[in-house]
Amino acid sequence: MTKEQFIKKHFPRFIVAFLMFLRHWFYIFKGFDHKLAQKGELMFHKTIRSSEEMSRKFLMIDMWKESSKSEPTHPFYDFPKISYFLPDAESYQEFCREMQQKSCLEIGSGSIGVIARMPWIKERIIIEPLLNPLRQHQMSTFGRTLFTEDIQCHSQEAEAFIPSYENSITGFIICDNVLDHCRDPWLVLENIARYAHEGCMLLLWSDIWHWKGLNKEHGNIAKDVGAFQQKIEELNFRIKKVLPSKTKQDLTTEYGCIAVKLPSNRKI
Numbered sequence: 001m002t003k004e005q006f007i008k009k010h011f012p013r014f015i016v017a018f019l020m021f022l023r024h025w026f027y028i029f030k031g032f033d034h035k036l037a038q039k040g041e042l043m044f045h046k047t048i049r050s051s052e053e054m055s056r057k058f059l060m061i062d063m064w065k066e067s068s069k070s071e072p073t074h075p076f077y078d079f080p081k082i083s084y085f086l087p088d089a090e091s092y093q094e095f096c097r098e099m100q101q102k103s104c105l106e107i108g109s110g111s112i113g114v115i116a117r118m119p120w121i122k123e124r125i126i127i128e129p130l131l132n133p134l135r136q137h138q139m140s141t142f143g144r145t146l147f148t149e150d151i152q153c154h155s156q157e158a159e160a161f162i163p164s165y166e167n168s169i170t171g172f173i174i175c176d177n178v179l180d181h182c183r184d185p186w187l188v189l190e191n192i193a194r195y196a197h198e199g200c201m202l203l204l205w206s207d208i209w210h211w212k213g214l215n216k217e218h219g220n221i222a223k224d225v226g227a228f229q230q231k232i233e234e235l236n237f238r239i240k241k242v243l244p245s246k247t248k249q250d251l252t253t254e255y256g257c258i259a260v261k262l263p264s265n266r267k268i
Contacts (some may be wrong), residue, residue, distance in 0.1 A: 033216065037181055040217045042130050045111035045137075054142055057112060061119055061146075096120070102171030105195060107158050107188065108178030111138070115174070116146040124151045125165065131155035158188040165195050172201040179206040185221045186231070193235035196261040202237055205256035212251045225255050236262045 103123035106115040111134045115124045128134070131147060132155035138145040147153050154162065159182065173192050179185040185206075196202065208221040208228050222228040233239065243256030 037217045037219070038129060041110075041181065042133055045130070045134060054112075054138070054146075057117060057146060058142070058144060061117060099171040103169050104171040105165070105169045105173045107173065107175040107192065108181065110134075112146060114176070116148075116151065119150070121171065125154070125169070126151055127154045127156065127158050127162070129155065129157045158182060158191060159184050161191045161194065167194070167197050169195045169200050170197045172203055174203040176203065176205050177207075180208065180210070180218050180221055182219070185219075189231065189235060193237065193261070196237075198261055198263045200261040202232075202257070202259040202261070204232070204259065205243060205254070207252040207254045209253040210251065211253070223253065225253060228255050229257070232257065232259060236264065238262055 099118075100120055101122045103125065104115060104118070104121050105125040105127070106113050107127050109115060109126050109128045109131070113126065113128070115121070115126050118124065126147065131153050135145045135147045135153075135155075138147070158178070173196055175188070175192060179188060182188050192202065206221070207218065208225070209223045210218055210220055214220070222231075229239065229242070237259035239257050239259050241258040243258075
C-alpha cells in the first residue's frame, strides 16, 4: 500500500482534501524538482506493476513472436488511449501495415510503455531516463525484461538530443503522459520535431497545467491550450486530430493530438 492509499483509507475525506491542498501549494512555491520527480517515478513503477500484469505483457509478446502470420492482424496496440488514436480494428490494422517497416520512437516509456509491446516494428527506439534501473528491476523480479536487445534503448533524459536520430523517425513518435514529468518540456518537444522525418506521425498526450493536486512527480507547462498547440504547429507539425479531454473534477488541463511532420520547407 502506497502512502497516498494509506492516507485515503484511514483519514476522513475532508482531511485528505486539505492535505492535497497543502501539498499542491507547497509544490507551487517550491517549483519542479526533476531529480525528486524521477525518484518518485521509479518508486511508483517498482510498486505499482504487479507480477500478474507483467506476466500478461510477456505472454502477449510471446504469442505474437510465435505466430506464423507475416503481419499483425489483431489488436496488439492496447495502451490506454487506443480509443483516442485508433478507435476501430480497421484503422488499427492499417496503422500496423504502415508502421511495420518503419522506425518508431517512444519518449518516456515508463516500466511498460508502447514500443516494447510492438515487436513487429522493424526499428524500435526508446528514450527513458529510468530505463536502466527499470530493466534491472524487471530482470531481478521477473527473470526477464520488456526492454529486449532488439530495441535501441537510451537510459537518458529526453532533453538530451541524440544526433544520430535527427530526421530519421519515419513511422511515429509517441509521447504519452510524459511532458509534465520533464525538466524542460519545451526542449523535449523541440527534440521530437528534430527526430521526426517528413510524414512521421506524432501521438501526443499530456497534462499541461495542474490546477489541483500538484505533487513532486509533476510540473506545469502551459495554462492555455491554444498556445500549447501553436507551439506544436510552429515545430512544423500539422494537427490532424485534437483528442477529446477526459479531465475530471477540474484537476488539470490536458492536451492530446495526432499530428504529422511537414516537409522542412513548408510551414502551416
